[in-house]
Amino acid sequence: xxxxxxxxxxxxxxxxxxxxxxxxxxxxxxxxxxxxxxxxxxxxxxxxxxxxxxxxxxxxxxxxxxxxxxxxxxxxxxxxxxxxxxxxxxxxxxxxxxxxxxxxxxxxxxxxxxxxxxxxxxxxxxxxxxxxxxxxxxxxxxxxxxxxxxxxxxxxxxxxxxxxxxxxxxxxxxxxxxxxxxxxxxxxxxxxxxxxxxxxxxxxxxxxxxxxxxxxxxxxxxxxxxxxxxxxxxxxxxxxxxxxxxxxxxxxxxxxxxxxxxxxxxxxxxxxxxxxxxxxxxxxxxxxxxxxxxxxxxxxxxxxxxxxxxxxxxxxxxxxxxxxxxxxxxxxxxxxxxxxxxxxxxxxxxxxxxxxxxxxxxxxxxxxxxxxxxxxxxxxxxxxxxxxxxxxxxxxxxxxxxxxxxxxxxxxxxxxxxxxxxxxxxxxxxxxxxxxxxxxxxxxxxxxxxxxxxxxxxxxxxxxxxxxxxxxxxxxxxxxxxxxxxxxxxxxxxxxxxxxxxxxxxxxxxxxxxxxxxxxxxxxxxxxxxxxxxxxxxxxxxxxxxxxxxxxxxxxxxxxxxxxxxxxxxxxxxxxxxxxxxxxxxxxxxxxxxxxxxxxxxxxxxxxxx
Numbered sequence: 067x068x069x070x071x072x073x074x075x076x077x078x079x080x081x082x083x084x085x086x087x088x089x090x091x092x093x094x095x096x097x098x099x100x101x102x103x104x105x106x107x108x109x110x111x112x113x114x115x116x117x118x119x120x121x122x123x124x125x126x127x128x129x130x131x132x133x134x135x136x137x138x139x140x141x142x143x144x145x146x147x148x149x150x151x152x153x154x155x156x157x158x159x160x161x162x163x164x165x166x167x168x169x170x171x172x173x174x175x176x177x178x179x180x181x182x183x184x185x186x187x188x189x190x191x192x193x194x195x196x197x198x199x200x201x202x203x204x205x206x207x208x209x210x211x212x213x214x215x216x217x218x219x220x221x222x223x224x225x226x227x228x229x230x231x232x233x234x235x236x237x238x239x240x241x242x243x244x245x246x247x248x249x250x251x252x253x254x255x256x257x258x259x260x261x262x263x264x265x266x267x268x269x270x271x272x273x274x275x276x277x278x279x280x281x282x283x284x285x286x287x288x289x290x291x292x293x294x295x296x297x298x299x300x301x302x303x304x305x306x307x308x309x310x311x312x313x314x315x316x317x318x319x320x321x322x323x324x325x326x327x328x329x330x331x332x333x334x335x336x337x338x339x340x341x342x343x344x345x346x347x348x349x350x351x352x353x354x355x356x357x358x359x360x361x362x363x364x365x366x367x368x369x370x371x372x373x374x375x376x377x378x379x380x381x382x383x384x385x386x387x388x389x390x391x392x393x394x395x396x397x398x399x400x401x402x403x404x405x406x407x408x409x410x411x412x413x414x415x416x417x418x419x420x421x422x423x424x425x426x427x428x429x430x431x432x433x434x435x436x437x438x439x440x441x442x443x444x445x446x447x448x449x450x451x452x453x454x455x456x457x458x459x460x461x462x463x464x465x466x467x468x469x470x471x472x473x474x475x476x477x478x479x480x481x482x483x484x485x486x487x488x489x490x491x492x493x494x495x496x497x498x499x500x501x502x503x504x505x506x507x508x509x510x511x512x513x514x515x516x517x518x519x520x521x522x523x524x525x526x527x528x529x530x531x532x533x534x535x536x537x538x539x540x541x542x543x544x545x546x547x548x549x550x551x552x553x554x555x556x557x558x559x560x561x562x563x564x565x566x567x568x569x570x571x572x573x574x575x576x577x578x579x580x581x582x583x584x585x586x587x588x589x590x591x592x593x594x595x596x597x598x599x600x601x602x603x604x605x606x607x608x609x610x611x612x613x614x615x616x617x618x619x620x621x622x623x624x625x626x627x628x629x630x631x632x633x634x635x636x637x638x639x640x641x642x643x644x645x646x647x648x649x650x651x652x653x654x655x656x657x658x659x660x661x662x663x664x665x666x667x668x669x670x671x672x673x674x675x676x
Contacts, residue, residue, distance in 0.1 A: 070121050077118030084111040087282050099153045103282070106146035109139030110255075110278070113271070120202065126193060129204050133190075137180045141173035144219045147252045151226040154248060155233050169222070176215045183209075223256045251278035309380075309401035312387075315394060317343045317358060329371070329380065329401050353382070357399060360384045369401065379408040446476045499628055501539050506577065506651070507532045509542070510568050513549035521557050521566065528553075529567040536570055538577050538651035544625040545649075551618035552581040552645050559643070560585035576631065577651030584642040593637055622647070 088107040094100035116136030123129040149166050152158060158165050180189045188211040193204040227249060234245050255274030309326035311333070313319055318340035319333070327333045336346055347354045356367045365384040370377055380401045387396040507530070514528045521528050538545070549568075556566045560583045570579045588596070596619060623633040631648035 074118040074121045077114045077121065081111045081114040081118065083280065084108075084114065099150060102146055102150045102153060106143055106150060107282075109143040109146060112136065112139035113143060123203055126204065129193065134181070137177055141176040141180075141215065142170070143255075144222045144252075145169050145173050148222045148226045151229050151248065151252075154245070155229045157229055172215065172218045176211060179211045188212075189215075219259075220256070223252055226252055247281055247284070251281050254278050254281075308403070309399075311399040311401075312396060313343060313357065313399060314340055314396040316340075319343050319346055320396070326399075326401060329378075329403075356382065357384060357397070360397070376405075378403065378405045380404065446480075450476050499541050499544070501541050501629065503537050503539050504542060504545065505534070506536045506538050506570055506579070507534045509538075509545055510549060510570075510579075513546060513553060514568065516550065517553040517557060520554070524557065524560070524562045524564070526557055526560055526563070527565045529565065531567060531569040533570070533572075533653070535653045536572060536577055536651060537653070538579075538649040540629055540649050541625075544628065548622045548625055548647065549579075549581075551622045552647075555618060556581055556583035556585065556643070556645075559583065559588075572651065572653055573648075575650060575652070576648045578646055578648050580644055580646050582642065582644040587639040587641060588635070588637040588643050590639075596635070 084107040088104050088111065091100045091104035091107065095104065113136050116132050116134070116138070119135060120129060120132035123132050148169060149162075152162060152165065176189070179186070183189045188209045190212065191207040191209045193206055196202055196205050230245050230249050234242055254277035255271050258274035259271040306323055307325060309329045310323045311319060311326050311330075312321040319336065319342075320340045322330075322333050330347065330350070332346055332349055343357060344354060347357070350369070350371070353369050356365065356369075364386065367382050367384075369380045369382045371380075372378075381404050382402075383400045385398045385400070386394045387398060388394050510530050510532055514530055518528060553566065553568075560566060564584050566581070566583045568579070568581050570577055619633075626633045626647045626649070629649050631650070633645065633647040635643060635645045637643040
């Protein structure tokens with residue numbers, strides 16, 4: 067085969083390679099850069115195909131037809147390469163469409179002028195048969211627009227290269243490789259075309275596109291050239307909220323994002339990359355020691371710096387960057403701002419300290435209540451009982467009635483203090499909870515008998531409507547306190563001649579006990595406080611005597627909760643109030659007792675059947 071046939075084969079092979087790259091790009095056509103590579107390789111394929119036909123042409127008409135095919139690609143290929151560079155570097159992102167359209171003006175004019183060249187000869191003035199060599203068949207005399215297009219192409223290529231330089235120095239290693247691939251793909255055709263301008267008779271530019279095609283195929287398969295763009299990486303890099311610093315294998319800083327610059331202001335003063343970390347971070351010796359002393363493994367360490375009057379805290383992690391063959395090539399330093407967490411932690415510690423002091427004060431306060439208030443009141447209770455007995459024995463009935471009332475008031479105050487102390491012990495976990503099975507009717511009758519004297523003063527009828535088979539599992543002392551508080555509250559707010567009724571019903575595995583009165587109902591303000599279920603109430607107004615009743619209800623509710631039940635109420639003004647509480651129970655009527663040896667045994671209740 068002669069030289070013409072060898073050249074044509076090589077050019078057709080180049081066209082095939084570029085068509086293959088076009089197909090690869092078509093598969094990634096959802097990416098803007100892939101679409102640009104698609105059109106760029108198609109135009110380069112037309113260039114190589116047309117040039118291969120030009121080498122084989124035997125007449126002027128065949129030569130001109132080959133040029134027409136070539137010019138489907140020649141005017142556009144370099145401009146498309148520049149557009150690809152703009153996409154990779156992110157230049158003029160908001161005006162890219164307008165810029166791309168403007169860049170296509172000259173190529174479109176060149177294409178139009180060549181299509182109509184026989185009319186005006188602005189691209190090729192004339193064609194001279196080459197008698198000295200077989201390639202090319204004709205030597206062309208270039209016209210004005212050919213020279214304009216040549217200068218335009220070189221200007222485009224130079225602009226693309228200039229855009230690559232700053233991005234190359236600021237990029238991590240894997241991004242640099244992609245940039246080199248793109249730059250080499252553009253430089254190879256440009257360098258071979260320059261030889262044509264300097265006197266070489268054969269246009270070697272299409273063979274430059276062969277180099278570009280091979281490089282691009284390698285980049286697509288080796289570095290995911292079309293999948294992960296440097297621009298996308300750069301945008302992701304800069305939008306990470308944590309500070310990120312890229313360090314190469316020689317402990318040199320090669321890149322960082324805006325968040326890192328806000329943490330380490332020294333990074334913004336770096337003039338050239340890569341920069342020695344030892345110099346750039348010399349103001350932070352502890353951070354520098356952690357970076358240099360980490361070796362090739364992962365490391366985590368704290369870092370803090372002063373920002374005005376505020377100390378900022380960071381959690382740092384150092385992760386190695388490895389190649390596909392697991393060889394380390396650098397490190398990623400990430401700085402996570404945990405200042406808010408540290409400050410919140412400090413505030414929580416301070417709050418815990420204050421709460422501990424308040425709890426200590428509360429303990430002292432209730433110690434005073436237990437010893438300095440309870441004991442004198444207990445003594446008053448004893449004295450009033452003794453004095454009442456003496457007055458009764460002396461038949462001083464008028465004074466005995468007065469002292470009975472005094473005794474009731476002292477007893478009431480004593481019970482309030484007892485309830486307060488019981489609640490306090492329950493909050494500190496000091497109330498012993500020993501649930502056993504109790505016949506509910508027996509427990510209620512006992513509570514009614516204790517409340518009978520107080521109800522008798524107001525001629526209030528106490529009624530019990532409970533099935534004698536119902537049994538509840540409860541702590542006896544707590545259950546007595548619950549019933550005592552609810553009955554005391556009902557009697558207090560029921561008028562003379564009223565009625566208080568205690569009932570119970572089995573609902574599933576629970577027994578719901580009700581205490582109903584036909585009194586004045588609960589004041590709406592107090593009712594709202596009770597429904598809020600707050601452990602403490604706001605201070606009462608002077609003259610308000612409901613504090614004891616309200617505190618008793620809170621205590622009863624807490625004891626019901628200890629049993630796993632709940633307490634609620636319904637109240638209608640001037641018609642009455644019904645309190646309900648639930649306990650675990652059944653209709654078995656069995657009780658548990660503790661024998662002398664501390665063992666529990668179940669026996670039949672005297673007040674219930676099976």
